[in-house]
Amino acid sequence: MKSVNPRELAVKILAEVERGSYSNLSLNRHLTTEISREDRALITELVYGVIKHRTRLDYVLSKFSRIGLNKINPIILNSLRVGLYQILFLDKIPDYAAVNESVNIAKLYNNKAAGFVNGVMRNAIRNKDSIDYPDVRDPVRYLTVYYSFPKWMIRRWLDLFGFNFTESLCRAMNEKPRMCVRVNTLKINITDLKMLLDKEGVVYSPGLFLEEALYIDDGPPITELDSFKNGYFQPQDESSMLAARALGAADGETVLDVAAAPGGKTTHLAQLMKNNGRIYAWDIHPHRVELLKETCHRLGVSIVYPEVRDARITDKKQFGKFDRVLVDAPCSGLGVIRRKPDIKWSKKPEDILVLKREQLQIMQVTSQYVKSGGILVYSTCSIEPEENYEVVKEFLKENRDFDLDDIRPYLPEALSTEVEEPYGYIQIYPNVNGIDGFFIARLKRIR
Numbered sequence: 001m002k003s004v005n006p007r008e009l010a011v012k013i014l015a016e017v018e019r020g021s022y023s024n025l026s027l028n029r030h031l032t033t034e035i036s037r038e039d040r041a042l043i044t045e046l047v048y049g050v051i052k053h054r055t056r057l058d059y060v061l062s063k064f065s066r067i068g069l070n071k072i073n074p075i076i077l078n079s080l081r082v083g084l085y086q087i088l089f090l091d092k093i094p095d096y097a098a099v100n101e102s103v104n105i106a107k108l109y110n111n112k113a114a115g116f117v118n119g120v121m122r123n124a125i126r127n128k129d130s131i132d133y134p135d136v137r138d139p140v141r142y143l144t145v146y147y148s149f150p151k152w153m154i155r156r157w158l159d160l161f162g163f164n165f166t167e168s169l170c171r172a173m174n175e176k177p178r179m180c181v182r183v184n185t186l187k188i189n190i191t192d193l194k195m196l197l198d199k200e201g202v203v204y205s206p207g208l209f210l211e212e213a214l215y216i217d218d219g220p221p222i223t224e225l226d227s228f229k230n231g232y233f234q235p236q237d238e239s240s241m242l243a244a245r246a247l248g249a250a251d252g253e254t255v256l257d258v259a260a261a262p263g264g265k266t267t268h269l270a271q272l273m274k275n276n277g278r279i280y281a282w283d284i285h286p287h288r289v290e291l292l293k294e295t296c297h298r299l300g301v302s303i304v305y306p307e308v309r310d311a312r313i314t315d316k317k318q319f320g321k322f323d324r325v326l327v328d329a330p331c332s333g334l335g336v337i338r339r340k341p342d343i344k345w346s347k348k349p350e351d352i353l354v355l356k357r358e359q360l361q362i363m364q365v366t367s368q369y370v371k372s373g374g375i376l377v378y379s380t381c382s383i384e385p386e387e388n389y390e391v392v393k394e395f396l397k398e399n400r401d402f403d404l405d406d407i408r409p410y411l412p413e414a415l416s417t418e419v420e421e422p423y424g425y426i427q428i429y430p431n432v433n434g435i436d437g438f439f440i441a442r443l444k445r446i447r
């Protein structure tokens with residue numbers, strides 16, 4: 001085992017993220033199996049915790065620092081954030097340990113910085129139960145600071161959903177998401193997988209909505225399990241599983257998945273089709289198509305034809321060729337912030353309209369590949385109407401040969417009863433449904 005200082009490594013990763021790295025990629029790069037499981041878990045918790053709660057941590061730090069936060073060296077600032085995160089959000093770490101660790105990181109820098117960190121942290125500990133957060137009568141500032149979201153997102157959600165829903169949405173998006181996996185019934189049945197997981201020391205519970213879903217509550221990191229390496233399951237949220245279900249593909253059919261990588265839904269489709277038929281799986285990014293190929297290989301899926309393709313470019317040879325087309329469109333990802341907290345800070349309001357144009361363009365082009373009588377499913381992991389219902393509405397206005405199709409028979413009962421007229425789509429919210437925010441629409445080519 002390699003000995004590392006978890007807080008120091010967390011600070012280093014946070015500095016990389018500030019310079020533009022994605023946190024999950026940076027974590028994967030640093031957290032090799034040479035580092036103990038406990039340390040890997042702590043580093044992940046610290047990195048995601050600081051990213052999720054950054055505004056609130058900075059708000060508290062600025063109360064106790066005589067130097068403006070923008071004047072503090074990034075390493076020192078992140079060691080303060082990591083220390084304060086432990087004090088405010090983690091019960092198991094004693095306050096003095098959090099202080100000492102942050103001071104030690106600052107010492108690597110210089111003694112003056114260490115004295116400064118010590119002073120700020122001790123001050124924060126003394127006052128941690130009497131911090132006055134912004135008043136709720138200024139809802140934008142209160143929600144922005146207390147739950148750490150950018151102002152533009154809070155303003156947008158307040159306009160769309162009102163205060164109570166926005167607050168519960170923010171709270172749900174800051175929660176630690178449960179790890180959900182899909183049982184790969186092409187290789188194993190649920191009972192046998194459960195027996196294997198028992199042997200591997202994994203604690204699990206059943207899916208909230210779907211029989212092929214399992215929640216992993218405790219145990220070794222899943223990618224180290226033989227049951228994962230042997231392709232008996234695939235990490236995937238239940239929301240995402242609903243999209244493949246909504247397509248209703250049957251074995252023997254010809255299906256197109258136009259934005260398919262890394263292959264979560266493609267391989268679920270293959271499973272629902274009993275690995276019989278053909279699935280053409282496109283993605284614009286070559287490295288992601290490689291990931292898709294690896295996923296298919298591990299899961300024993302052999303009916304997928306992967307290809308690097310830009311779905312915005314029309315290919316007349318594909319017209320009317322497919323029984324079903326899935327457009328799991330590139331989107332803002334605002335529905336999955338609880339899994340990818342960087343999205344809070346990396347997305348900008350103008351991205352939403354740019355994405356909407358791209359989503360409509362992909363729909364416009366790839367819908368022509370659906371056979372008459374065939375099905376088109378449009379999905380995103382977004383909760384923003386512009387990327388969801390509005391895309392579908394504008395698409396239908398321009399394409400009279402398509403209509404909404406009843407999505408309810410393809411959803412579990414607990415969700416199908418939530419679907420409102422005209423019954424063609426569902427919007428899922430993490431605070432309402434307990435799964436990732438997602439939008440799924442089912443359309444039929446009627447001519």
Ligand SMILES: C[S@@+](CC[C@H](N)C(=O)[O-])C[C@H]1O[C@@H](n2cnc3c(N)ncnc32)[C@H](O)[C@@H]1O
Nearest residue numbers: 259260261262263264265283284310311328330
């Ligand atoms: C939401 S992700 C797809 C997730 C995937 N369906 C799954 O379940 O694993 C969107 C994908 O669209 C791809 N993409 C973005 N623009 C594209 C385009 N113009 N044509 C095809 N793929 C595109 C991205 O590379 C990304 O992999």
